[in-house]
Amino acid sequence: MLERIREGSQGIVAKSILGLVILTFAVSGIGSYINSQTDTALAVVNDVEIGKSAFEQAYQNERNRMKSQYGEMIEQLMLDDNYVANFRKSILDRLVIEELQRQEANNLGVRVGDEQIRNAIRQMPEFQQDGQFNNDRYLALLRQAGFQPKEFKEYVREQMSRTQYVGAVSGSEFILPSEEKAYKLLNDQVRSFDMVTISAAGLKPSIKPEQADLDAYYAANKYKYQTQPKVAVEYILIDSAELTAGLEVSEQEVDTYYNDSIAMYTQEAQRRLSHILIETGDDAEAAKATIMKAQQELTAGKDFAELAKLYSTDTFSGENGGDLEWVDAGEMGDDFDLAAAELVNVGDVTDVVETEYGYHLIKLTDFKAAVVQPLADVKDEILASLKQNKITEVYLDVQTRAVETAYEIADTLEDAAEVSGLKVQSTGLLARAQLPTVLLDQKVTEKLFDEEFINEGLNSDLIELNDDKSIIVRVNEYEAAKQQSLDDVLANVTGAVVAQQARELAGVKAADILAKLNAGEALSSLGLNVERQTDVARYETKVDVTVRDTAFALAKPENGAKEVTSVTLNNGDAVVISLNSVSQKASEAAEDTTKQQLESIVSRVTAKAYIDTLKAMADIEINM
Incomplete structure (x- = not known):
């Protein structure tokens, strides 16, 4: 049983799940999981409320994360009311999705064992000191947040269950060889095409908007021409x-603090232990009889390590003579710790000990006495703390x-x-x-x-x-904000109208070129500046992304014909595209990652489809 726990906690999926839990905790902070007062529900998911306090905490956490990643640019974005509204909506939507996942995990009976919970908590950086789990720090932080250890363990269990469920859904898809081959062919495709760009900027000097055009644009866009409050x-x-x-x-303050807090600078005694474990399973009596037999043979002089190899159902430690290495308090449970603490001399063995795992015989194989750190080693730390x-x-x-x-x-x-x-x-x-x-x-x-x-x-x-x-x-x-008159913003309105009309005129000229091409004329015969793009890959960056994606949306030319279309760019330019050929490029990658790429895409699509289904089937009320 312990072997299975150890193996499970070392797997890639388990580590990913643990990472998600740790990240959630690190980003959100302990206090965000306390809801000790009546809260306004911003959303209700199948009768489960998502309160305003939880939402505001998630909102601030995400905003702080983005600020740490993108700097002051985020503060500028936050000045845009539309951006803030969309940002807040996305946070609430994420909380709704997480609640749906939690509920579905419970419905499917996803469970996480106590040992996994203990391992997860011990690996959380918030509870570590000098890279090691510190129980005093753990308890102090929980007390500071008004949390009981049992409550926090249940929260971690719930989060790990949810992320296990998410991992199971996204990891359930598989890729057929034929699908992998088809994806690779599409992915490795290159396209050659000719393009003509009609510059909107080049058309602007010829455009002279009428007063009616200016009046109409101003009337339709008055909201753009207000002073800021x-x-x-x-x-x-x-x-x-x-x-x-x-x-x-002062030095005196440092000395006083050190003496008053000596327990903080004392490393507890450490015990290296071995054990023989007989899991109770479905027959507790048989398990007890087996452990008693092992105890009798030990008393008769047989070697503990050999007995562990022979009898212990914890085969992971049994293969090593029962060695559990250095065992920290809390790692194996209270009953185990109490029995081990009574072992005084190296070589001592406990009487039979019953725990949640089964029956144990525990042997002390090494011992390190408690060590007190000298003041000189911790003086800087105390100075900083004081x-x-x-x-x-x-x-x-x-x-x-x-x-x-x-x-x-x-x-x-x-x-x-x-x-x-x-x-x-x-x-x-x-x-x-x-x-x-x-x-x-x-x-x-x-x-x-x-x-x-x-x-x-x-x-x-x-x-x-x-x-x-x-x-x-x-x-x-x-x-207050004031409406500016057309005369006040005439230059801005004129520039906007000219840009709009230049964009429209570029589109008209592109349509005229397309009509000629569809009538059989060659692009090269029209006296235009033709740019030739050769062997452009699907994710090529040497051409405009909009142009590239439009070229890849065209059908493959057949029987010497060309596929033509046009597209308008963000700057107002219109581009006419004539697709000449579609071919395959040889993969230059040292390692073919096609399958992994496709699996990743399919997993994301599957996960989104599953969430969409959960949303459609759920009773969701949004009050924001």
């Missing part, structure tokens, strides 16, 4: 780095005083600044994109441009920017 802001920035510059920790504690204490004290005063005297920030030793900073009337960087955080901009908040004319609540910075804001003046 503006706010004049006052704010107090609470920055721990500025508050604690020059802060020091300094951080002081920084946090100062930061929270200033923050508390500022928040309380800003709330009590809500029509100005001057009193809050004076009480907390900070200064009030201000801006003139600025549009959202013009705000200083510290005010571009989405939580801040949403508050500053919130109509209700503006009308109240009061100080905001504390807004956390990150772990080390927070801010209180108020709006002193507001200027």
Whole structure:
């Protein structure tokens, strides 16, 4: 049984599942899994609610992840209301999908064993110190989040069950040799074609739009020609780095902390153990009789290692004389730990011990006494910890005083600044994109441009920017968006109309060329600048992607004929394409990855189709 657990936890699928759980935990944080108060349901999936707090946590996590990956560009995107709306919708959709997967995993009876749960938790970096699992840190973090170990284990079990289910669905497809061959032929295809580009930019000088054209465009696109709403802001920035510059920790403080916390710097005694395990299976009496027989033979002088090889049903350790190597507390369960702790001398063997796995005889084969790290080895760590504690204490004290005063005297920030030793900073009337960087955080901009908040004319609540910075804001003046007249934006409207008409004219010219080609004229006879593209691959980058994809969408020319079409590019240019030939290229890859590529594609398609089916069959209510 233990052998099967070990083998299962080492497999590629198991490691992938574990990685997903660890990633979920690392990204989301412990606190996101606590829901101790009544919550507004943004979605209901088969009577299971997805609350606003869970959604906001997932939203902030994903936003922070994107910011760490793409930098400040994300903050600029977040200024676009349409982008934010789509982004939030995608987060809620993901939560709905995860809930559907969880429910389906439960319906299918997907289960994860206790040993897998323990291994997963021990590998989570949040609970490790110096690369090793630290039980004190584990318990402290759970207590900090208001979690009981049993509750957290059940959460991990649920996540691993869901990801096991997802892996099973996406890994259930297989590829036939004929499908692999067909895909490879398509993938290795190259196409040669001629193309003529009608430049929209080249047509613009000849276009003189009529006033009616300008009027019509302006009327249809008035929303584009509004001034941005503006706010004049006052704010107090609470920055721990500025508050604690020059802060020091004394030697006496370090000594006192070390002596008071000596348990943290003590490595517990370690035991190397061997065991003989007889699993109970369906016949507990027979198992007990077997372990008693092994104990009798051991008492009679037989070698423990030989008996382990002969009797132990844990064949993985049995083949090594029962050796479990160095066993940490909690690894084998409480009953096993209690019995092993009573072994004093190397060579001692326990009486028969019953655990959830079966019956054991446990032998102490090596012992390392507890070791206390000297102060010199941990001094830097203590200094950093004490300094951080002081920084946090100062930061929270200033923050508390500022928040309380800003709330009590809500029509100005001057009193809050004076009480907390900070200064009030201000801006003139600025549009959202013009705000200083510290005010571009989405939580801040949403508050500053919130109509209700503006009308109240009061100080905001504390807004956390990150772990080390927070801010209180108020709006002193507001200027609503204004509709600009056509005269105000005439140059912009004229440019847009010219671009639109140039795009349309390029399309007309392309259609005229196509008509001639379809009538039998040769492209080369039309006096145009013809570009020849030879042996363009399916994922070639030397030509425009839109042109390439359009060329690959054409049918293969037959009997010397050519396939022709046109396409309009994003810049307004129209391109006429005449496909000359389709051929195969020899694969240059050292290793053929066609099957893996196709399996990946089919797995994604299958997983999406399965989710679409679950959605169609589910009762889903969206309240956002």
